[in-house]
Amino acid sequence: MATERVASWAVNLTYSSLPPEVVQAAVQSFYNWVGCAIGGATHPATTTALDALSPFFGKSTSTLLGNKATRQADASHAALLNGIASHVHDYDDTHLATIIHPTGPVASALLAQSEAVGGVKGDEFLTALVAGIEAECKLGLGVWPDHYDVGWHITSTVGSIGAAVAVGKLLRLQTTPMQHAISIAATQVTGLRDMFGSDTKSFHVGRAAQNGLLAAVLASKGYTGSLQAIEAKRGWSNVVSTVNTVDKQLSTLGSVWEIAANAFKPYPCGIVVHPVIDGSIQLHREIAPAGKNVKDIKSVVARVHPLVLELTGKKTPQDGLQAKFSVYHGGAIGLVLGKAGPAQYTDEVVLNSEIISIRDKITAIADEKLGADETEITVVFADGSELKKHIVHAVGSVQVPMTTAQLEEKFLDQASLVLGTEGAQTASKLAWGIQTSRAVETLVKDI
Amino acid sequence: MATERVASWAVNLTYSSLPPEVVQAAVQSFYNWVGCAIGGATHPATTTALDALSPFFGKSTSTLLGNKATRQADASHAALLNGIASHVHDYDDTHLATIIHPTGPVASALLAQSEAVGGVKGDEFLTALVAGIEAECKLGLGVWPDHYDVGWHITSTVGSIGAAVAVGKLLRLQTTPMQHAISIAATQVTGLRDMFGSDTKSFHVGRAAQNGLLAAVLASKGYTGSLQAIEAKRGWSNVVSTVNTVDKQLSTLGSVWEIAANAFKPYPCGIVVHPVIDGSIQLHREIAPAGKNVKDIKSVVARVHPLVLELTGKKTPQDGLQAKFSVYHGGAIGLVLGKAGPAQYTDEVVLNSEIISIRDKITAIADEKLGADETEITVVFADGSELKKHIVHAVGSVQVPMTTAQLEEKFLDQASLVLGTEGAQTASKLAWGIQTSRAVETLVKDI
Numbered sequence: 001m002a003t004e005r006v007a008s009w010a011v012n013l014t015y016s017s018l019p020p021e022v023v024q025a026a027v028q029s030f031y032n033w034v035g036c037a038i039g040g041a042t043h044p045a046t047t048t049a050l051d052a053l054s055p056f057f058g059k060s061t062s063t064l065l066g067n068k069a070t071r072q073a074d075a076s077h078a079a080l081l082n083g084i085a086s087h088v089h090d091y092d093d094t095h096l097a098t099i100i101h102p103t104g105p106v107a108s109a110l111l112a113q114s115e116a117v118g119g120v121k122g123d124e125f126l127t128a129l130v131a132g133i134e135a136e137c138k139l140g141l142g143v144w145p146d147h148y149d150v151g152w153h154i155t156s157t158v159g160s161i162g163a164a165v166a167v168g169k170l171l172r173l174q175t176t177p178m179q180h181a182i183s184i185a186a187t188q189v190t191g192l193r194d195m196f197g198s199d200t201k202s203f204h205v206g207r208a209a210q211n212g213l214l215a216a217v218l219a220s221k222g223y224t225g226s227l228q229a230i231e232a233k234r235g236w237s238n239v240v241s242t243v244n245t246v247d248k249q250l251s252t253l254g255s256v257w258e259i260a261a262n263a264f265k266p267y268p269c270g271i272v273v274h275p276v277i278d279g280s281i282q283l284h285r286e287i288a289p290a291g292k293n294v295k296d297i298k299s300v301v302a303r304v305h306p307l308v309l310e311l312t313g314k315k316t317p318q319d320g321l322q323a324k325f326s327v328y329h330g331g332a333i334g335l336v337l338g339k340a341g342p343a344q345y346t347d348e349v350v351l352n353s354e355i356i357s358i359r360d361k362i363t364a365i366a367d368e369k370l371g372a373d374e375t376e377i378t379v380v381f382a383d384g385s386e387l388k389k390h391i392v393h394a395v396g397s398v399q400v401p402m403t404t405a406q407l408e409e410k411f412l413d414q415a416s417l418v419l420g421t422e423g424a425q426t427a428s429k430l431a432w433g434i435q436t437s438r439a440v441e442t443l444v445k446d447i
Numbered sequence: 448m449a450t451e452r453v454a455s456w457a458v459n460l461t462y463s464s465l466p467p468e469v470v471q472a473a474v475q476s477f478y479n480w481v482g483c484a485i486g487g488a489t490h491p492a493t494t495t496a497l498d499a500l501s502p503f504f505g506k507s508t509s510t511l512l513g514n515k516a517t518r519q520a521d522a523s524h525a526a527l528l529n530g531i532a533s534h535v536h537d538y539d540d541t542h543l544a545t546i547i548h549p550t551g552p553v554a555s556a557l558l559a560q561s562e563a564v565g566g567v568k569g570d571e572f573l574t575a576l577v578a579g580i581e582a583e584c585k586l587g588l589g590v591w592p593d594h595y596d597v598g599w600h601i602t603s604t605v606g607s608i609g610a611a612v613a614v615g616k617l618l619r620l621q622t623t624p625m626q627h628a629i630s631i632a633a634t635q636v637t638g639l640r641d642m643f644g645s646d647t648k649s650f651h652v653g654r655a656a657q658n659g660l661l662a663a664v665l666a667s668k669g670y671t672g673s674l675q676a677i678e679a680k681r682g683w684s685n686v687v688s689t690v691n692t693v694d695k696q697l698s699t700l701g702s703v704w705e706i707a708a709n710a711f712k713p714y715p716c717g718i719v720v721h722p723v724i725d726g727s728i729q730l731h732r733e734i735a736p737a738g739k740n741v742k743d744i745k746s747v748v749a750r751v752h753p754l755v756l757e758l759t760g761k762k763t764p765q766d767g768l769q770a771k772f773s774v775y776h777g778g779a780i781g782l783v784l785g786k787a788g789p790a791q792y793t794d795e796v797v798l799n800s801e802i803i804s805i806r807d808k809i810t811a812i813a814d815e816k817l818g819a820d821e822t823e824i825t826v827v828f829a830d831g832s833e834l835k836k837h838i839v840h841a842v843g844s845v846q847v848p849m850t851t852a853q854l855e856e857k858f859l860d861q862a863s864l865v866l867g868t869e870g871a872q873t874a875s876k877l878a879w880g881i882q883t884s885r886a887v888e889t890l891v892k893d894i
Contacts, residue, residue, distance in 0.1 A: 045670070052668035053661075055563070056505045056521045074503045116502070151681030153634075184647055187600075188654065189636045192673075194682040200631055200672040203665070207635065214500075218650070221499035223492070225647040226639075234598030235641040 002230040002237070002246045006139070007178035009253045010131040010165045015123040017254075018130060025259045026126045027435050029093055029133070032264050032407060033103040034065060034431040034447065036092045038424075039342065039414030040085030041066025045199040049084055049206070053077060062112040063444045066418045075112040079163075079213050083108035083206030087155075089342060090324045091268035091414070092205075095258055096373075096398060098140040098154055099271065101205065102262060105159025106132035108209035110166040113217075115441040120170065122437035128169040130259055132212075135182075136162025137258035139230065142246030143237055152240060153191030156204035160185040161236075163212020164219075171220045176227070183225025184215035186236040197314075197325050264402045266395050266410065267340040269324040272308045274394040275375035276327050276364075280334020283379055283389050287335075294336050296381045299361050302331060303376040306366040313364070323350045332359035335379070341413055373397040449677040449684070449693045453586070454625035456700045457578040457612045462570040464701075465577060472706045473573045474882050476540055476580070479711050479854060480550040481512060481878040481894065483539045485871075486789065486861030487532030488513025492646040496531055496653070500524060509559040510891045513865045522559040526610075526660050530555035530653030534602075536789060537771045538715035538861070539652075542705055543820075543845060545587040545601060546718065548652065549709060552606025553579035555656035557613040560663075562888040567617065569884035575616040577706055579659075582629075583609025584705035586677065589693030590684055599687060600638030603651035607632040608683075610659020611666075618667045623674070630672025631662035633683040644761075644772050711849045713842050713857065714787040716770070719755045720777040721841040722822035723811075727781020730826055730836050734782075741783050743829045746808050749778060750823040753813040760811070770797045779806035782826070788860055820844045 018026075040046055041064070050070060058074030065082050073081065086092050086104045095102050110128055114120040140147075140158040148154045164185035168178045188211040191204040219225070230236050230246060237244045267277050279302070287294060304327065314326040323329040323345055332355045333344040349355060370376070373394045379387045393399040395406075402410070408428060415424035427447045437443040465473075487493055488511070497517060505521030512529050520528065533539050533551045542549050557575055561567040587594075587605040595601045611632035615625045635658040638651040666672075677683050677693060684691045714724050726749070734741060751774065761773040770776040770792055779802045780791040796802060817823070820841045826834045840846040842853075849857070855875060862871035874894045884890040 048668050048670050049665060052665045052670065056523045058503045058505045058521070074505070076503045151686035180645075183642065183645075184650065187637060187639045187642050187647055187651065189639070190634060192634045192636075192676070192682060192686055194673045194676060194679040194686075195630065195634050198630075198671045198673055200634055200670070203631065203670070204634065218496060218499045221495050223495050223499065223647070223650070224645045226641045226645055229639070229641060232641040235639060239598035239639055239641075 002250055003179050003182055003228055004175065005250050006135050006165065006230065007182055008175045010135060010169055011173065011175050011178050013127055013131050015127045018127065019257065021260050022130060022257045023126060023435065025262055026130050028264070028407060029103045029259060029262055030107060030129060030434050031411065031431045032093055033086050033107045034427065035411030035414050036089065037082045037086040038066035038418050038427060039091065040088040042418050043085065043088040045088045045202050046081060046085045048199065049203070050081055061116040063115060063447065065447060075116040076210050076213055078112035079109045079209035080206040082112065083209040084202045087205035088202040089268040090270060091265055094263050094265060094271045095137045095140070095261060096263050097261065098137060098144045099148070100137055100140045100158060101155045102133045102136055102162065104205040105156060105208035105212060106136060106162045106166045108206065109163035109213040110170060111440065111444065113167045113170055113213055115444065117170065118439065118441055120440045122435045122440065125440050126435060128166045131169045132162040132166025133259045134253060134257065135165040138249045138253060139246060142249040143241035143243060146243035147241040151193045153193050153195070153201070153204050156191035156208035157189050157240060159205060159208030160188050160190060160211035163209050164215040167213050167216035168219065171216055173216065173220060177219045179227045180223065180225045181216040181219035183229030184218055184223065185212045186229045187225065189240055197322055261398055263396050263398060264407060266402060266406065268342050268345055269330060270312050271396070272305065272372060273312050273327050273330040274396055275373055275391040276302050276304060276377065277330045277334045277340045278394045279375050279377040279389040279391045280331045281338050281340065283377065283387055284335050284338035286387055290387060292381055294358065297335070297358060297361055297379055298382045299363065299380045300331060300335070301378045302327070302362060302364045303367040303370060304364050305370050305372045305374065306368055307372055309364055309366050317350055319347045320345045320350055327364050328359045328362045331362045342417065449697055450626045450629055450675055451622065452697050453582050453612065453677065454629055455622045457582060457616055458620065458622050458625050460574060460578050462574045465574065466704065468707050469577060469704045470573060470882065472709055473577050475711070475854060476550045476706060476709055477554060477576060477881050478858065478878045479540055480533050480554045481874065482858030482861050483536065484529045484533035485513035485865050485874060486538065487535040489865050490532065490535040492535045492649050493528060493532045495646065496650070497528055508563040510562060510894065512894060522563040523657050523660055525559035526556045526656035527653040529559065530656040531649045534652035535649040536715040537717060538712055541710050541712065541718045542584045542587070542708060543710050544708065545584060545591045546595070547584055547587045547605060548602045549580045549583055549609065551652040552603060552655035552659060553583060553609045553613045555653065556610035556660040557617060558887065558891065560614045560617055560660055562891065564617065565886065565888055567887045569882045569887065572887050573882060575613045578616045579609040579613025580706045581700060581704065582612040585696045585700060586693060588696040590688035590690060593690035594688040598640045600640050600642070600648070600651050603638035603655035604636050604687060606652060606655030607635050607637060607658035610656050611662040614660050614663035615666065618663055620663065620667060624666045626674045627670065627672045628663040628666035630676030631665055631670065632659045633676045634672065636687055644769055708845055710843050710845060711854060713849060713853065715789050715792055716777060717759050717772060718843070719752065719819060720759050720774050721843055722820055722838040723749050723751060723774050723824065724777045724781045724787045725841045726822050726824040726836040726838045727778045728785050728787065730824065730834055731782050731785035733834055737834060739828055741805065744782070744805060744808055744826055745829045746810065746827045747778060747782070748825045749774070749809060749811045750814040750817060751811050752817045752819045752821065753815055754819055756811055756813050764797055766794045767792045767797055774811050775806045775809045778809045789864065
């Protein structure tokens with residue numbers, strides 16, 4: 001009954017039933033996503049995809065965020081390209097319990113189709129966004145961790161379904177067609193982890209958005225899938241995972257809100273690196289006052305959760321993209337530069353000899369006793385003295401969330417590189433206004 | 448090295464190196480596919496998808512086979528819609544060792560992109576078709592049978608990769624970009640078997656075509672995936688299957704040609720039903736000469752390979768689509784009507800009381816000693832007398848292939864329902880001419 005349960009819950013969800021913290025989380029998630037999509041608009045993965053696919057573009061209805069040259073595309077291609085852009089710097093949000101990046105697939109599809117439909121109000125948009133994100137995260141929890149462990153990029157595999165639910169809600173599907181939409185999305189299982197470190201990782205997010213949009217649009221015209229797509233013997237949950245707690249997870253739909261646990265990244269790289277970056281930045285600030293110099297560092301040992309090495313164990317990254325998967329680069333920029341924004345993940349910084357020198361002195365040791373947002377770092381200097389740092393929860397965790405001011409700084413930092421300072425400020429103001437927007441297409445047309 | 452091996456082999460394949468039987472098989476596969484795509488053009492699954500997706504259509508470059516109203520779409524949508532149409536009657540070809548329907552995903556992508564590119568000659572087209580089909584079938588063999596058993600629709604999961612290889616060859620990718628194309632296709636694992644019996648089964652074939660086309664086009668502009676997408680620990684073969692004989696299968700690339708073992712269906716339903724239909728049609732012809740009448744049938748027992756019941760065990764199909772998954776309907780139309788063409792799979796025939804009456808008298812018994820193309824049927828009449836039939840190999844098997852005349856009859860039977868007799872004959876003549884075509888787009892524009 002899982003498919004029907006998700007469909008029926010989403011169909012019946014109303015804006016007035018959303019608790020204030022859920023609405024706030026939805027606004028923040030949308031805002032953070034817009035900033036990331038603008039920030040990623042000029043990345044080669046986005047522009048290469050745009051260049052390759054523009055011959056296929058249909059009627060322009062939907063905004064390509066951060067692209068002032070090719071401003072629009074058809075909804076399907078806008079969903080793809082905004083999805084790629086929003087994930088390409090690995091700077092988007094994270095549902096920590098599953099490491100799903102929930103907003104990318106859902107918002108990319110939803111915004112593009114909202115513009116194509118026209119006249120969608122902010123409350124309607126946010127309700128659909130919440131429906132999609134809840135469906136996506138509950139299903140992700142239902143196959144976690146086996147699904148991810150075996151090699152699926154969970155963000156896009158469940159993202160296709162979340163996008164279908166959101167667009168299906170926008171199109172006002174009833175329960176049965178919503179089940180078909182979920183089904184058509186579920187059968188497009190997109191995203192292998194082997195792609196991490198290549199352009200295709202962010203393609204997954206864009207394709208998930210397209211998959212879901214396509215599924216909902218097909219279902220809205222009567223296209224059929226399976227009514228038991230999630231739970232059937234050869235349906236989604238059983239084919240993509242040996243663990244299946246979907247029913248249990250769905251039992252808390254509407255009572256435990258996953259979007260309320262959505263976290264935002266202060267650093268544009270895999271979230272498991274963040275404790276090491278936090279610790280390294282804090283240590284950077286203590287090195288001079290302690291009368292030491294970064295050049296005097298002899299060795300660095302970081303004890304980390306085992307997942308950190310599994311996901312980000314690249315010892316010698318060769319470019320900015322690979323560096324996102326290197327806990328060593330993260331530690332080095334923290335220690336040497338005291339910052340870890342997009343500007344510290346350029347190819348130039350990754351290949352800088354001073355950074356490489358410190359990077360190569362860092363040893364990371366997996367320690368199962370540590371949490372995923374925890375680290376213990378010991379810096380040993382040439383004279384044998386040490387500095388230590390214990391990060392219990394990294395910034396951007398549920399315990400230490402980013403503040404609104406930090407979110408805005410992150411948005412402006414990214415967006416101003418693409419739109420300039422003034423353009424970034426305009427975009428920021430518009431994106432914050434989603435809740436009271438009277439027509440989403442007028443909100444985004446000036447971004 | 449699997450990804451590189453497939454890529455390098457495909458890149459270096461030349462028309463002059465194709466054995467005559469491979470060229471012949473490629474021509475027949477293309478011809479049969481065109482007939483099926485025309486035959487499926489008016490099916491509701493095709494027309495619903497067309498209706499839903501036409502708002503997204505880009506510049507018209509590529510033919511929608513069998514559609515005289517909306518003649519063209521952009522290449523990506525043409526790939527999708529021709530792919531759906533070519534599979535929707537379950538009448539397309541079958542690589543018997545894997546039950547992959549190989550031509551649908553590959554030809555749908557290849558034809559659409561060939562028209563968009565323009566000036567592609569028949570020999571170039573056929574070489575790319577062979578490259579795609581060989582890649583697809585070898586990889587399918589490499590994960591067979593576990594991949595299918597667990598619930599993947601193997602036609603579309605490997606079809607995405609085959610389509611990428613074919614379009615990549617058309618776009619003259621070199622080995623490294625071809626590896627990326629394979630990778631971007633491999634990460635889009637489309638097709639759950641739970642969709643069988645719904646519109647989404649044929650969507651899988653169309654989507655696989657689109658996946659592959661998109662992958663090759665992206666790779667042609669420099670978009671990157673993993674260079675080890677097939678063989679990596681968290682790459683395609685290890686994530687989608689617990690069985691992995693990919694290396695072994697690839698060792699026979701270019702020496703054992705899978706396309707030469709491609710089989711064509713005389714009946715528009717799952718191939719495992721064909722022995723029962725063959726036997727039932729033969730029994731139909733013997734009933735009257737034996738002084739009996741179908742109305743006097745008391746019971747029918749068909750001993751069949753276990754896969755027959757697993758795939759086509761639907762006892763009481765409610766429409767033409769469900770009937771394709773019913774060995775009981777297949778037996779009933781054979782016995783009552785002596786035919787099993789598209790006209791015997793309409794909703795009307797499925798719900799006909801005489802058909803239902805015989806259908807309900809049929810028992811199918813799984814027998815592991817029988818081959819997948821074998822059956823033993825016993826018809827018992829009210830007076831206790833019996834007629835028996837042992838089909839050792841069904842028509843359309845490798846042992847009893849369809850003749851060229853039978854292929855043409857099948858093409859004309861399907862196409863004339865859509866294009867009329869004259870239109871079907873024109874289309875047939877044009878499709879046979881693929882080998883010597885000087886530009887594929889001129890060949891198909893009059894189909």
